[in-house]
Amino acid sequence: MGAELDRLAPVLEPLGERFASAGHSLHLVGGPVRDALLGRHVSDLDLTTSARPEETERLLAGWADAVWDMGRAFGTIGCRKGEWTVEITTYRSETYDPTSRKPDVDFGDSLAGDLGRRDFTVNAMAVSVADRSFEDPFHGILDLAHGTLRTPGTPESSFSDDPLRMMRAARFAAQLGFAVAPEVVSAMTAMAGRIEIISAERVRDELVKLVCAPHPRRGLELLVETGLAGHVLPELPALALERDEHHRHKDVYEHTLIVLEQAIDLESRLESAPDFTVRFASLMHDVGKPRTRRFQDDGTVTFHHHDVVGAKITRKRMKALRFSTDETDAVSTLVELHLRFHGYGDGEWTDSAVRRYVRDAGDQLERLHILTRADCTTRNRRKAERLRRTYDDLEARIERLTEQEELAALRPDLDGNQIMAVLDLGPGREVGEAYRFLMELRLDEGPLGEEEATRRLLAWWADRT
Incomplete structure (x- = not known):
């Protein structure tokens, strides 16, 4: 992971200094940490911080090439720096209404609390931007080594909070080639119906990522095995x-x-x-x-x-x-x-x-x-x-x-304007019929040339009238 952090240093270190000088922590978190540990190339940077969104936005001003706040309601401020896309999210501690598709976002005050609300242990690891210290309260590195997907807390609690995580389990199995822990599979099977409260668009996006993953069969078989496919893709x-x-x-x-x-x-x-x-x-x-x-x-x-x-x-x-x-x-x-x-x-x-x-x-x-x-x-x-x-x-x-x-x-030898000129017609249904006649000729016999096409068109028109 050290080599990948060295590669990221030109963008992470100046950013870390800005947050540290303002008295805030900043950690690389989630997918980028997981991928770095797997020796994969990291392209987009996800970070978490103790700073509130308005403070994050202030600290990015003057450093980032562009800043956007579409995720402000969820505590996320995004920016671009050179070739890098960076998203920085305030520590979160969400609560969910069991009947709602969206969480009520409460900002947290600790890194551990933020990591505990993430979907899987392999995505619940963090690296301090300031000193590269590694945080792994849920032993995600062991699950990463064993190629296993587990949840930081109980899977029932995790999937009750956000049922889309069941789809994400299948997607990560397909992307990473990982096995899903038995207790996670059991919870997915028991709670498959909960996926119904998730919007079609979010389900679609997960399905696309799964199908485009390196091992889509793993994820698809898991959807069928747990009964989730019966709700999101019953044809399978x-x-x-x-x-x-x-x-x-x-x-x-x-x-x-x-x-x-x-x-x-x-x-x-x-x-x-x-x-x-x-x-x-x-x-x-x-x-x-x-x-x-x-x-x-x-x-x-x-x-x-x-x-x-x-x-x-x-x-x-x-x-x-x-x-x-x-x-x-x-x-x-x-x-x-x-x-x-x-x-x-x-x-x-x-x-x-x-x-x-x-x-x-x-x-x-x-x-x-x-x-x-x-x-x-x-x-x-x-x-x-x-x-x-x-x-x-x-x-x-x-x-x-x-x-x-x-x-x-592929098109007929005469276009619409030529057909109208040959048959002395204005725009209308008959021109469309003549065009289709010439297209059938083109498909059956290949290119005829304008002269022969005109002769055949006039003969067709004469027979028709």
Whole structure:
């Protein structure tokens, strides 16, 4: 940890001197201390102090490049110094109304009291900015060494105070790869229903962090095991379908987790990772199966149209979790299209089919490549290799047609103004119909050129009228 503190010294030491000269203590606390002990790079600095917010704001003036007070109600003043983002929070001693989503904030008067109100022991360690003395009243360093998540007090008390901490337990398990202590799991299971008082936005934010963590499977399995998933993402435990007596279909829940892991392995194809959209689409791609499962007379199982049903379920869930329209559209599109590749058999793709695949995927095409490849979890090596080769061929076809026809900007040979000029029409419904006719031609036959497109448009118009 010493090396990381040395790296932080240019920003921490001058700040510590300002607080010390005013008679206040200042400690690096929480995640930065934990990460420094784990040998991880610390980027944002969280500190706690005996100074009240107004005093903190005064001490930052003239030192920080910018200061903000959006967290003042919770005792937090934020600032930027060069490349660093710093948040300084007054010692807190919160009390909670069991029916409320928000705490009543009372300022405390001791570091120990402040650390005792934190979520987990590994986040309840502090380092004095003045002399680098280490404070660990709840033995967080031992839990860090053993890779265990525990609460400073009883987990029941902690989760009663802030039920979102149950989601954070799953998130930290996913981020750190830690085991969650049995008593914490028991409390999460017994108190899972308490998550209902937490706002959808806060649940969403924790879920995003969990899904984007290095080990999302750990966190997701914990949510399912404790029953929390039944409240925040009920579509996930619903995938654990009862197996039919002949075991003629896969364990959809296990399949889904494998698809997620395989999608993560393919994220290098994207410009940046982790990628929430492709990960969440992997998690939701089969959520339509429970509603569409049918047993046939011969004992086989079908899930007809589970792609379309799953897209609707995904859209409804993401809306409930207050995701943006763009995020919802992207994930739902991937869920709806995840079977499209399999609808063309063993690679009998016409140019028209390739164009439509690209058109329908739009800006999600690369993610669709990842999801489709990840969705192959068969243990039959010959089948898996055949599917891989077939998809390789499809991607090659897309690349060739893209070079020839600029598929990324797929549009008819005539635009709306040209259509109106050719048909002597003003703006209206008929222009839209003509545009769609030309787009279908473009998809079926490729670029025609303006002259041929005009001839075909006039013939279509004549037949129509």
